[in-house]
Amino acid sequence: MQTPAPGEPLLVLDRVRKRFGTVVALDGLSLAVAPGEVVGLLGHNGAGKTTTVRLLAGLLAPESGTVRVGGGDPVTDGPDVRARMGVLPAALVVDGRLSARQNLRFAADVFGVPREGLATRIDATLALFELADRADEKVSGFSSGMRQRLSLARVLLPDPEVLLLDEPTSALDPVAARQVRRALARLAQDRRRTIVLCTHDLAEAELLCDRVVVLEQGRVVADGRPVELAAAHGTGGVQVEVASADVDRAVALLAEVSEREVDRDGNGRIRTTGLPREAIPPLVGRLVAEGVTLYEVRRLDPSLEDVYLALHAGRIGARGPAVDGEAADQGMGEVGGGRVEDVGRTVRP
Amino acid sequence: MNLRAIIAVVRRDLVVVMGSRSVVLPALIVPAMLLVVLPALAGLAPVLLGSVSAADMFRVLEALPPEASERLTGDPGTQAAQLAVTYLLAPMILIVPVMFATVIAADALAGEKERGTLEGLLLTPLSDRELMVAKLAAAWVPAVVLGLAGSILYATVANIVVVPQTGRLILPTPEYAMMALWVGPTFAAAALGAIVLVSVRSNSTQEAFQLGGVVVLPVVVIVITQATGVVLLSVPLLLMSGLVALALAAVLLLIGSRALSRTRMGEKLG
Numbered sequence: 001m002q003t004p005a006p007g008e009p010l011l012v013l014d015r016v017r018k019r020f021g022t023v024v025a026l027d028g029l030s031l032a033v034a035p036g037e038v039v040g041l042l043g044h045n046g047a048g049k050t051t052t053v054r055l056l057a058g059l060l061a062p063e064s065g066t067v068r069v070g071g072g073d074p075v076t077d078g079p080d081v082r083a084r085m086g087v088l089p090a091a092l093v094v095d096g097r098l099s100a101r102q103n104l105r106f107a108a109d110v111f112g113v114p115r116e117g118l119a120t121r122i123d124a125t126l127a128l129f130e131l132a133d134r135a136d137e138k139v140s141g142f143s144s145g146m147r148q149r150l151s152l153a154r155v156l157l158p159d160p161e162v163l164l165l166d167e168p169t170s171a172l173d174p175v176a177a178r179q180v181r182r183a184l185a186r187l188a189q190d191r192r193r194t195i196v197l198c199t200h201d202l203a204e205a206e207l208l209c210d211r212v213v214v215l216e217q218g219r220v221v222a223d224g225r226p227v228e229l230a231a232a233h234g235t236g237g238v239q240v241e242v243a244s245a246d247v248d249r250a251v252a253l254l255a256e257v258s259e260r261e262v263d264r265d266g267n268g269r270i271r272t273t274g275l276p277r278e279a280i281p282p283l284v285g286r287l288v289a290e291g292v293t294l295y296e297v298r299r300l301d302p303s304l305e306d307v308y309l310a311l312h313a314g315r316i317g318a319r320g321p322a323v324d325g326e327a328a329d330q331g332m333g334e335v336g337g338g339r340v341e342d343v344g345r346t347v348r349p
Numbered sequence: 350m351n352l353r354a355i356i357a358v359v360r361r362d363l364v365v366v367m368g369s370r371s372v373v374l375p376a377l378i379v380p381a382m383l384l385v386v387l388p389a390l391a392g393l394a395p396v397l398l399g400s401v402s403a404a405d406m407f408r409v410l411e412a413l414p415p416e417a418s419e420r421l422t423g424d425p426g427t428q429a430a431q432l433a434v435t436y437l438l439a440p441m442i443l444i445v446p447v448m449f450a451t452v453i454a455a456d457a458l459a460g461e462k463e464r465g466t467l468e469g470l471l472l473t474p475l476s477d478r479e480l481m482v483a484k485l486a487a488a489w490v491p492a493v494v495l496g497l498a499g500s501i502l503y504a505t506v507a508n509i510v511v512v513p514q515t516g517r518l519i520l521p522t523p524e525y526a527m528m529a530l531w532v533g534p535t536f537a538a539a540a541l542g543a544i545v546l547v548s549v550r551s552n553s554t555q556e557a558f559q560l561g562g563v564v565v566l567p568v569v570v571i572v573i574t575q576a577t578g579v580v581l582l583s584v585p586l587l588l589m590s591g592l593v594a595l596a597l598a599a600v601l602l603l604i605g606s607r608a609l610s611r612t613r614m615g616e617k618l619g
Contacts, residue, residue, distance in 0.1 A: 020616070059471050059615030075612060079351070083474035091618075093469030097365045109357030110473040151469075 010035045010162065010194050011056060016065035018051055018218070025051040027218035028065070036192035038184075040199060040209035042308060048218040049198040050090060053164045056196070057087050069162065083111065086160030088168050093151045096140035100131050100150050103139060104157055111158035121157070128183070129153040130176075144171045152180060156187075163187070163195045169204060177204075184208055202305040212304065214311055222311055230302035233310045237273035237300040238280050243293035244268050250292050257283055260309060268295070273306045350482070354475050358483035362457045363491060372452050376495075379448060383441045384503040391433035392510030414581060420522065427514040434507040437576045439525050442503050443568045446496030446537040451564055454488035454541050458548035458609075459557035468618055471611055481606050485541055492537045500529035527587040535594040540564040542601025549608040 009032035018026040026048045033039050041049045054060045055067045058074030058081055067074055069081045094103045104122045107113075113121070126132045129149040139147060148171040155163070168184070169177035185208060187193040199205050205212050206226045214222040214229075222229055237260070242250045250270050254262045260274035275283075277299065284297055300306075366372050420435070421428040461467040475483065504520040511519050521529070543564045544557060551557035571590075574580040582590075 054615055054618070057472055059468070059611060059618070061612045078611065079474045079476045079479075082472060085472075087472045089468045089472065091465050091468045093466070093472065095361065095365065095466050095469075096464065097368055098361065102361070102364065106357050106361050107473075110351075110354040110475060112351070112353065112474070154469075 009033055010037075010070055011196065012066070012068040013052065013055065014066045014068075016055060016062045016067060018055065018060060018063050025218050026055075026062075029215070029218055029220060030065075031213060031220065031223075033194060033196060035194055036188070038188045038195040038197065038208055038210045040197045040205035040212040041215060042199065042202065042205060042212055042304075043215035044312075047215040049215060050166055051218070052215070053087065053089070053166055053196065053198060056164055057082060057085060084161045085164065086155040086158065086162070087164045088151055088155045088166055090166045092147050093154055094139050094147055096142075096147075097138060099136045099138055100126060100142075100153075101135045103150060103154055107154040107157050111160075113158050125153045125157050130179075145173055145176055148172055149176060149180075152183075156183070159191075161193060163193055164198075165195065166198045167200065168197070169199075169201065181208060202303070202308055206304040214308060216312075222307065226304050226307075229307045230304060233302075233307040235274050235276050235310065236302045236306065237271065237275045238283065239269060239271040239296075239298045239300055240284075240287065240294060241267070241269045241296040242287070243295070246292040249290060250287060253283070253286055253290060253292070257286075271300070273300065273303075273309060351475060351479055354473065355479055355483040355486065358470075358475070358480070359487040359490070362453070362484070362487035365460075366453050366456055366487075366491075369456065372456065376449065376452070380445050380495075380499050380502070383444060384499050385506050387438055387441065388434045388503055388507045389510050391438055392430045392507055394430070394433075414583070420519075422517075423515055427511070430511050430514060431519050434511060435519050435522055435525065436581065438572075439503070439520075439522075440528060440568070440572045440575050440582065442496065442500045442525075442528060443533050443536055443571065444565065445499035446492045446533040447540045447565055447568050449495050450488050450492035450537040450540045451544055451562070452558065453491060454484070454544040455548065455551075455557035456554050457484050457487050458545065459551040460554040462551075463553040467614065471614060471618075477606070477609075477611050480611075481545075481602075481609065485545075485602070488541055488544075489534075489537055493534045496533040496537065497529060500525070500533070523584050524582055524587060527584055527591075528582070531591045532587050532594070535591040535598065536568060538598035539594040539601065542598045542605060545605030545609060546601055549605065 011031070011033040013026075013029050013031045016026050016029045017024070025046075029048060029052065031039075031052070041052060043049050051060065055062055056069055056074055058078035061075050069085065072081050074081045094100075095106075098106065101122060104125060105118075108118055108122065123132065123135075126135050129152065131146065131150055131153065134142070134146070139150060142150065148168075152168060155165075163184075165184075169180050172180060181204060184195065184197070188195055188208070188210075195208075197205065197208060209226065211224060212222070212226055212229060213220055222233065224232070237258075238254075240250060240254070247264060247268055247270065251262050251264055254270055254272050257279055258272040258275050260272050262270060262272045264270045280297070280299060284294070287294055421431045423431075461470055470480070473480075500521075504525065507520050508518050547560040548557050551560060571580075571582070575582055580586070
């Protein structure tokens with residue numbers, strides 16, 4: 001793997017197509033990531049995120065198109081490419097029958113981490129991920145969050161130039177997830193590491209990523225800085241807080257004026273997106289006219305979540321009616337089907 | 350070749366295997382039975398039971414090649430004890446390297462899939478060839494070392510039991526040395542080749558071990574034919590057996606290494 005010339009991308013997928021049997025995982029995907037850039041890959045299960053990561057790591061060969069990492073082919077130049085790459089797959093990379101320290105020692109040896117000061121480096125990494133007191137215990141006794149932290153520690157120990165992270169905070173509690181995000185932010189800002197982050201957590205993508213790429217059915221459907229995408233695709237929304245006795249009426253009124261789902265919590269707060277700014281005054285007028293007791297009205301700025309839902313709603317609208325949450329949980333075999341993310345707390349009166 | 354990385358994989362696999370009760374217990378019990386109890390009983394039985402007549406032994410000696418019968422000395426009971434431990438049961442030592450190669454390789458290859466650690470291993474900088482070398486070495490080297498240790502153990506037990514009757518060491522014979530140093534390692538290599546092929550289709554260690562268990566059959570056939578006197582293993586025959594096993598290992602490993610290429614395994618990660 002070579003350091004690209006100024007202005008040249010470090011990671012390139014050019015019109016890449018990949019199928020598994022009859023299922024098309026990537027359908028002419030093109031993507032370029034510059035050195036030091038943090039790119040978020042967003043998309044439902046089966047959108048092609050994991051396939052993209054595996055192609056970049058040389059675990060899969062494209063059916064057509066080209067994949068380059070630092071100018072090298074990840075399949076034919078695999079050892080060189082992977083030596084400078086840290087990949088956290090969806091599956092854990094640590095061995096349950098080894099201790100945390102043995103797992104890190106193994107990673108250090110296979111990635112060629114210098115032997116000098118290695119023990120100290122391993123201790124420091126274990127401490128960073130709050131695993132120092134369990135360093136010599138077998139990983140099989142760890143919780144899923146601890147295993148995830150150890151997997152991340154193993155990936156980061158060799159200090160790779162490129163990080164491909166598939167859902168790095170998915171199994172972590174909020175505190176641990178925050179620590180990991182901070183560590184990733186430091187790597188990106190201080191050490192200018194190139195990071196591709198596959199995530200379902202839109203707030204995480206908004207926080208960490210210079211650029212987000214939304215994939216659907218193996219294609220890029222949006223690509224840009226989060227604020228640019230929000231400006232281009234997001235409409236923002238509104239949050240109102242009403243008396244608890246008026247929640248149902250308020251939800252019904254919001255559902256009439258919004259194209260999106262209406263969410264509510266248990267404290268009388270109701271929220272919807274997909275509502276332009278100019279629609280808010282008439283909405284407030286109607287709520288008051290209907291006798292709804294209003295405590296607060298707040299305009300929501302366009303967010304990445306808003307963008308994502310807008311893009312997805314557009315796609316589904318173009319294909320036909322949305323399918324239920326069960327279909328959303330299905331894997332790659334359902335690539336061709338329309339799906340919506342199961343938002344759980346959503347209500348539709 | 351990235352030796353440090355290869356050694357790391359070998360060391361990790363051995364640590365994992367040594368920590369597995371399902372591997373360690375049979376690994377202790379089977380050799381103890383085959384290489385200690387069996388030769389001790391076989392060596393002592395004719396003396397203890399005193400049931401071997403000169404006429405019986407004469408017929409047996411007549412059926413043996415001259416170079417074999419000349420090595421059997423002493424009274425008929427002693428000759429029977431020597432025959433049992435130096436010829437009839439000696440091929441048992443081949444079971445140890447084949448068994449260990451099979452068990453460790455099944456764990457090292459199919460076990461990675463079962464434990465969900467395969468993707469993590471494929472994401473390391475090891476080339477396909479280095480990964481294959483590491484996995485094969487992790488199984489073959491300990492299998493051969495344990496096979497040689499088993500051979501020494503068997504010879505020691507046999508000598509302890511029979512030397513008081515013969516007054517001289519009865520093992521190793523040239524055939525025995527050939528089995529320990531040549532046939533055992535080559536049979537272990539062939540067993541590895543079979544397990545590599547089986548591991549392509551297996552998703553668990555148990556499945557790979559069951560499918561690959563068939564590799565022990567040639568050894569069992571040799572033991573039975575030798576024990577029943579159908580074939581008496583000679584140095585040329587053993588040399589040929591090892592060569593056949595080596596050729597088989599080369600073919601199986603070549604096919605297996607293609608099937609276990611990184612991108613092929615990547616397609617099956619799910």
